[in-house]
Amino acid sequence: MTAYFDAAAITWDTKQQRVAQAKAIAEIIELTIPLSKDINALEFGCGTGLLGFNLIDKVGELTFSDTSRGMLSEVANKIRNGSHKTAKILDLNTAKIDAQYDLIFSSMVFHHIPDHTGTIMALIGSLHAGGYICICDLDKEDGTFHSKEIVPHHGFERYEIEQLFLNAGLDLISSQTGFINKKIINDKEVDFPVFVIIAKKNEFSIERNLQ
Template sequence: MSAISIPADINRKHLETARRQIEQGDLEKAAQTLNKALRQMPNDARVFMLGALMAEKAGNFKKAEEAFERCNELAPAWAPGLLESALYRARRDQFIPAIELAEKVARIEPNNPRVLAGVVDIAHRAGNLSMAIKHLRRGLQLFPGDAMLRQYLANDLSSVGEHAEAGQIWDSLVQEHPDQSSLRYGRIKASVARGEPATVLADIELLQEKFPEDTTLAYYAELARGETPQHQPVELHRTMFDGMAQTFDTHLVRELGYQLPKRVADQLVQRHPNKDFNLLDLGCGTGLLGVCLAPMQGFLIGVDSSVKMIEQAAKHNVYDRFHTVGVLDALSHTPDQEYDVITCLDVLTYVGDLNDVVPNAARILKNDGEFIFSCETAPEEGPDLVLQSTQRYAHKRSHVEALCEKAGLTISTEELVLRQEGDYPVAGFVVTATKAVQA
């Protein structure tokens, strides 16, 4: 705190009042209070920090950045100012400067639990799990045995494939706190991630007695018994995509080479040069297809189970409306002959069985409308539906084509690499299924 050395803190009452006013949303009064504080101490870094938070709440992000920069200039080694600045950058998806500031403040105050929590939060927002793991390990050196830190560490270790250590942490946590359902749930998810769901069948059955309506537990129970669930619960992938939303585009497009939205957009524009058609984008995610199509003459409706994904898609100002619902519910609740085009890209891998999906899509298409969707490829000599070790479904191409034909759709299928997974290409196919013109 040497950077803020104030013999008589004449601003403290003003600053406390301003912070409370900002939290309550009374920004006009907060501005008046901060102006009083600024007149008393023109170079008080705390005033600029609170001014930045006030500007952010008002939506004036340029002013917020200027205030944070001034705060850091006045007190370059003041941890609270650096931490708030780093958290702000992370909230604005400015992850490179956020991480730099976070690491700096961690060096300045390595033993501060609030700094530790902020740094780990920034690492998670940025999708930088190696950074999160590093600081969680450091936290456990400061606070040995802390149950919350161990849970975060176990989750992150599972996410980077360090399943053995993650399993050991969950085992010890469950042993120490056998009545905490959340810990058993954590152990279940970790065991599923490492491909050993059968080892936690007892945990699953115990939790099912407490939570009989939990569809995710029912899904895990099927896995543990060696069965293939027909569908993945919406709650399961909603949580996953909520956590991925902020870094989804960068990860999927730049790191995994995902180009399907661009390919499909080009295909649609070729058929509809003036882009005057109504489109239902099922599993719209962060709006990659909409960005490739914009601007459109027709309506563009986005559907996704993840609120966080829709928040990212809405930033593009391309979609006319969003629905936060799963694919199956969206299809079953849509009226007949509503859309010219339905897209479902890299989504059915999380849905599973298509016996209801295809006929419902055919029902809500207009005459000559198109249902364009992608699947990961299951071997033709195997079952129609395969749940892979990635927990994504693969579909047998001949079965998918037969479903489309049964629903009265004329199909065109293209095999392609959907994206990279690690160093390996993910084989899949894209179906364009067209509804016949009916008299």
């Protein structure tokens, strides 16, 4: 799968639906989370950084992380061209997420990860008290969205992600539709909604995770 993303990286941003989705999700994050220059943020599974670059001027520092070096190369080009001095790149092939963040967000990532539960819990562990986590992904579908690819999950039921947050002791802040992807399937236009679920970590969350 990483090889696929490496090859697709150069033309990734040419798909207007992707660009529109990133902008729509960024707007929800801005409206829901009190962003400031004091925030140290992480985009997990950043791809070319479409979502992160919509938010980079709203936070203090932003780390782009991914396993696709092709995608990270595109991010590096954007950082250089935009002179984003507070941006960092984390290659998850060679380094682990070992810092603590005030905001962690991802878009269309977890349906590619077999152990999505363990990964989400690890990300929650990388949040400061009072920090926010935002996960955006496909609603549960029948597999037609990725008809040409093999993925471990065909989207998720929203309550599943919400319950993960609640079980970790987080406060559920918002759960809504952030964007609707449209694809032509058997000559018909089909909607594939993308959810945006945001939760906040508090002292109770920390105590619960330590148990």
